[in-house]
Amino acid sequence: MSWTWFHKLASPPHAYRILGRMAPWFGWAALALILLATWWGLVKAPADYQQGDGFRILYVHAPSAWMSMFTYVVMAVAAGVGLIWRIKLAHGAAAACAPIGASFTFLALATGSIWGKPMWGTWWVWDARLTSELLLLFLYLGYMALRASFDDPQRADRASAVLALVGVINVPIIHYSVEWWSTLHQPASVTKFDKPSIEIAMLIPLFIMIAGFQLYFGWAISRRLRGEILRRERNAKWLEEAA
């Protein structure tokens, strides 16, 4: 089997073209699925017997929480690939991931807090999941701050790649330590509220929404990576020819 197609992916002009071709597909598919899931989740799915209509924010909260961790792993893998095989494009992908992941994390925190107001009676509770999302946001912010503080893009790439790898080893430790901390401090009734055995009619729109979010991530990363390529290759000849 020939691997040329794979190696070609690492070449900026080729990747630029492919990403440009893929982005609209991701974008329209994401839009369709998110609209479908929104309608399904807000209109068709039954209200929760305990939480009423308030639970429906779950359809934004859970997918963004999932995507916030998924994006971090993607970022770390891309950074590792960039560091090991010295592929500039992989570093570009890692750089493109960070703001997307931070936005998902912020969205998860904001929706979690809005959900918490009617359910817990306060905007913020030191709940295990919210706290580990908050720490994840700090990790994203640190990553972006480190990247921004280098003038030389290649050093920024490699330094932030090391940080992403150290971070991804730490993420499960942070997650489980926070979980452990929270179960010691809180009565179980609050956390139990968070994961009731969910009905299948409520679950279908959630899965559609997660798929929609994944596709949205595909769209966003294609667009951002194209931007990264343009910024990094701004003096390259192929761009002149393409323009």
Next chain:
Amino acid sequence: MKRSPTFEAAKLVFVRDLTLAWRRWDEVAQPLIFYVVVTTMFPLATTPDMSQLREIGGGVVWVAALLASLLALESLLRADVDDGTMEQWVLSGQPLGWLLLAKVAAHWVLTGLPLVIMSPIVGTGLGLPTEAWGVLMLSLLLGTGTLSMIGGIGAGLTVGVRRGSVLLSLLVLPLVMPLLIFGSRAVQMQMDGDSPAGPLQLLAAIFFMALSLGPVAMSAAVRIGVES
């Protein structure tokens, strides 16, 4: 018995760092003073009531210790990178990870260990009973060791950066939150009469993981800082 050259080189680095620090002992003392000053702020800001302070005492000592050793980390590599010593180490042919491990060990002896020794005195001021001293010191012993190693990675990443100290805190603090959780809980559990073995073992596990993987990451970080 003939010792390996790597061990000899690492020993030289360790002794050199201790000697240099001895000549500028006032700089070594600064984080320690900071540690005491920060813990003094909590009774002033909250309450002088010992029974209430006891509730948060373990956590306060831990937060102050983390901040104090973070303060000391900024100077860990800067002088050596600025005067080219680090470049020589990279070129020396010795495994850089071992040399850096020796450097981190010296740094821990100078900043982590004094914090550990000082902690019962500081803890007493916050109402921690004598029974909690042992657990407090043991948890800090494991915690500051891990912190020096993780902080070393952060110091390596930020050494080539302007205004690196704020950035260093931003990078390192989220990574060491588990230490804070386990450390202060261990003290709390001891005071509540529970066995603190669980969190202490977790602290030890994290310490050994940092000890084994840390030098690899730190040498990668230092190489990036030096090579360009």
